[in-house]
Amino acid sequence: MKKWIILGGVSLLFIAGLSYYFLTQFKLVNAWEENEEAIVMANKVWSIQFTEKISTESLRSDSIFVLDDQGKKIKTALSLSDDQKTVYIDPPKEGYQLNAKFYTLHFKKDLESSAGRNLGRDTSWKFVVKEDLPVIGSKDELNDYYKNLLKEEERTSSGGWFSSDTSESGMSEEKSSADKAANTEYSQTNNQVQGVDEADIVKTDGKHIFQAEENEIRIIKAAPEDDMKLLSKISYPGEFTPNQLFLHEGKLAVIGNQYHYTSNPYEEMEKDSKILPMMMSTKAVIYDVKNPAKPVLIREVELEGSYMSARKVESMVYLVTMHHPDYWLLRENEGLDIRPKYSDTASGTGEKIVSYDEINYFPESKESNYTMIAAFDLNQPGKKAAVTTYLGSGEQMYMSKENLYLAVANWAEYPRGNWTEMPAPDTTIHKFSIKGMDVEFQGSALVQGTVLNQFSMDEHDGHFRVVTTKGYAWDESRPSSNALYILDENLKPTGKLESLARGERIYSARFMGDRIYMVTFKETDPLFVIEASNPAKPKVLGELKIPGFSNYLHPYDENHLIGFGHDTKIVVEKGAGAQPRILTDGVKISLFDVSDMHNPKEKFTEIIGGRGTYSPLNDDHKALLFNKDKNVFAFPISVYQNSQENEYDQIFEFQGAYVYSIDSDKGFELQSKINHNTNGQPSIYEEYDPAIKRLLYISNTLYALSPGKITSHDLKSYRHIGTLGLR
Template structure:
């Protein structure tokens, strides 16, 4: 009897388990689509399943693609790190444009890791376009934004008006300063990522004058000789324009800033009356002739709607990029309102013009509610109209060399709006070919994870390299991990390394030819050294774990790299297995990477305690470095730790530190310079905050909102000072 009872109990238990098993949600592809998708020739399909997929399902007889003649294409299958995603890579030369339609096939034998099968075979269709399609009509543009509105409203009824973001600030890290002859001799230049590709900055010099963008004005300072500096001229603007970036051409000054518009009647009423969404603000470029710097003369004005994102200059050509969020919510009341982006150009009497529907391109499968506009100006042809390329969708990180521009855009795929910020996105990389003023779309790719900043991307020998963090470091259920991807000239994956430093995120990266350096952090700072000499087979050769982290990596020479970041302290928590990480003073490290398999932190320098920071922590342009002149200088605000409270910091110093660096002996503090005279105050003083350092010949200059000071290089003895308040009142 007992035996029968155990048998019966076992059968009941098996039945319960079986019922529970089959009661689980259906095993399916969660990002299936209806109708035909439009994609580009090198599209990599990312298919997300409801649960982990069995490795046996990576079978070309179960998952494959056919053309319009029913022929099976030579594609490859790859299982993602989460084991819930299958990637279908395109044929060697991309999809054949001669085929009118393609079909993705899923057969019934596909199984989950638990052994559950797809309920039924499926087939989804897509068409391939050679290049980015254009919007083409008001109806199509309105439909694009209406789909976004529906998606937002569907997310628990959530709907918000997207407002313009402030100007995106590009992050971190830098290349060696270039120098050339002008005026007083060797002249320092803005630290840039790519030699020969200048980046806009708040301070520039031509070797005779210093140009400074500050709040509501641009100052032109006569800098030579350093002991007799004087304010030559000030270009003042009203409250509707704020200059924040500068370029120098041949006797030309470019001022880039944000223009705000005051509407004479309520915004919504003006849009309704005119059927056109009026400009709220734009990115304006003003060009001045500064042959006589005491009397700058404006010769050109161009503006693109939206906030400033980035700018580059190659020889006489200037490229500037804006990001514009249109007020698409207006379509809910007036569907025929025109929400296309606008621009002005003084060669057309600054008449407001609208980008044509046939000039607005969009990225297939994208649902980003904004525009990217890339403007190009030729300084040698002042009468030539600005060239503008316009795209729906945008990103806030770009990499550019002389031939190509890469734009990194977050890709949330089919993710619900309420999951954004909780679930981590991937990154779409869009490549644009540069030919003079013409910026043309080339190709796209999607890489897992997100890009930290412009220094996470690089092109070398025709290969595009990018490092990303997949997931969030704080998410213990789905730990973050870090990856390196190498793509060919058509952005087809060539090589990769995945799954590094789980639970951490990237804090800085540096690409130096075949060598790649990457820093991640959560509790310690691992410095990874990659060998990418074989793009198909990159390798991690070395790893170094040290306290603290580097926000920024700077090359010293072939065998040494400088890390700039923060020191950290690990504090044990009572009753918790997880320690607390406290950020301490600014930390500078000199790494010896001569043996790539065994990187070493050769020397360190710690400045101050908690609260100590430098603009160099987040802005690579704040560094002045020249190996030959033996100068490594940066602005800094120093705090010391309080003995009473671990969270309290006491202000100690504001100014700039000047170091020399010797690979044999390390760092040596040569001098400190400050624009605060006498004793330090209790708090930082904004007007006295040194923002940039530069040199002209053998004179060093420190620039703050309140003035400029000059010093003899080497001894750093002060030789001159110019206070703007006094000069501008005279």
């Protein structure tokens, strides 16, 4: 008996030792499959992550290099990430040549980690270069694409770190379109780029107000302001939820989520039809609202998948969705058709399936999502929409008047479940040119780190600029860092700033022509002032450290910047080795003086409430109403005060909107508090119906909209004028 116990113990020790040996080996994390030939674009930047820090002495052109099909070494550049675990292999200056039949990327076994371990064996990857995006072309190719993803998942783990089916959400040479309203009689959505309209829950044409709320669209006659009228309602069944609007010359586009319910079980439907049914889609419903009292349905465009974002340039709408197909069903039934679907009443009734020849794919991507982009003209409801489809998703979107950019974090490149540290992905930027109905892929580029939101990206004088965070602020063993990357019109690197604010992450950014502002945070709020008139050599000119953070930045004028975020308090903990705690406090508004770029100053501040105080503007820039000439800075807000008995308790105080005036010499002055409380009585807790969601103005009248009512106010005295109940 003892003999068997001893033998069992020895076996367990051997297995444990063997497991430890393999788990602690220095190796590539995102290794390519053996004998697999990769397809890449000409400007491919290889991002190779290792399990350990790499010895800088062993990182040489003879340890990692690329050979062409004739065995000739290609001139590439090697660089290391801040944590020394990722190697970046830049392409030749003019990109990889298309006349080579193939290239081979080599990793020599003498490449060492900082701990002295080497790779143990030579490794090589073969790849070919394509000029344009390849297309799937056939059912077999599409199935093979997804079967390879299934193999990868089975090889690494049963799941992933995160689902990739997630979505959205500077003045450059132009001013913010909120300022543009100063020259008109009514306000517009607070858009990022002038001339590029963003969909929102409220729109106005200066006479009428259009509001998306729950399952209906409300069309309100705004004048006279003391006698507003609800002209019409467009109600929808529970399967459709409207949540975004565009308005253009008497045409209203209502964008929302469409759910397709069926009495048959999902599995039975796919067995019967061999085509996966469309379960969720994004639908744009177009109305003629020249007579607002009688809106007329004129068109519907529907794309399978969830809503990512949308933009409008003049009468052209660009609608972008992400679709995550149930490709795991191919394990049981390879005959299934998992192509995405769409419909457009301008081209007939019924669903259409995207042709195999029209499904493009990003060759370096291992994403399972489809991205669909539909372009359609509000002024030509009978003209068929142009739908382009790509295998590979985007998470954030930025659009100028000429180009659309999608940013996707490369989570799918890293194996899941076979290592102990969470990966710190990089981001691929995809560029598409926009010209009327034509949406054409222009190229891709890799930047280190991840993108926070659309304000982290910008296009200016032919260059694309983006700020990113690499790593995680909470990971002290691999401190995060932040960077600015500037790419030319072909997405080739032009200039960069790296290793900014180590241990922190980006909370907000704003691009204003040659000036770039970026806020990072962990314990204090550094505002970086960057000058980029020479795209090849951007420079940090100034830095300001203050308590709190701004998660939205808005231009006031060329020398002043408004920051909107939260105040913070540092709580010092007792005990040896105790770390201080950071508590988020009230909403904080700051006016920064950046006239001296080398010495930025927080000129004025306003703190509203205590912990728990929150404004939709903290997460959604479209919640802001700002006009410098009319001296109005207004936003919805819920205010809480701190309890004196417990630092974690909050006392509800107010729900509604605050209206401020701003003066660069006097600072912020609260002009009015607007609330939609029932019968004008103070509430004891937050409620849904009185929650003001948007503010706008028409001529000299301010309007506040909540789910339950709309109120009008004099824009100079803020005297209440009229109320219209909407329930």
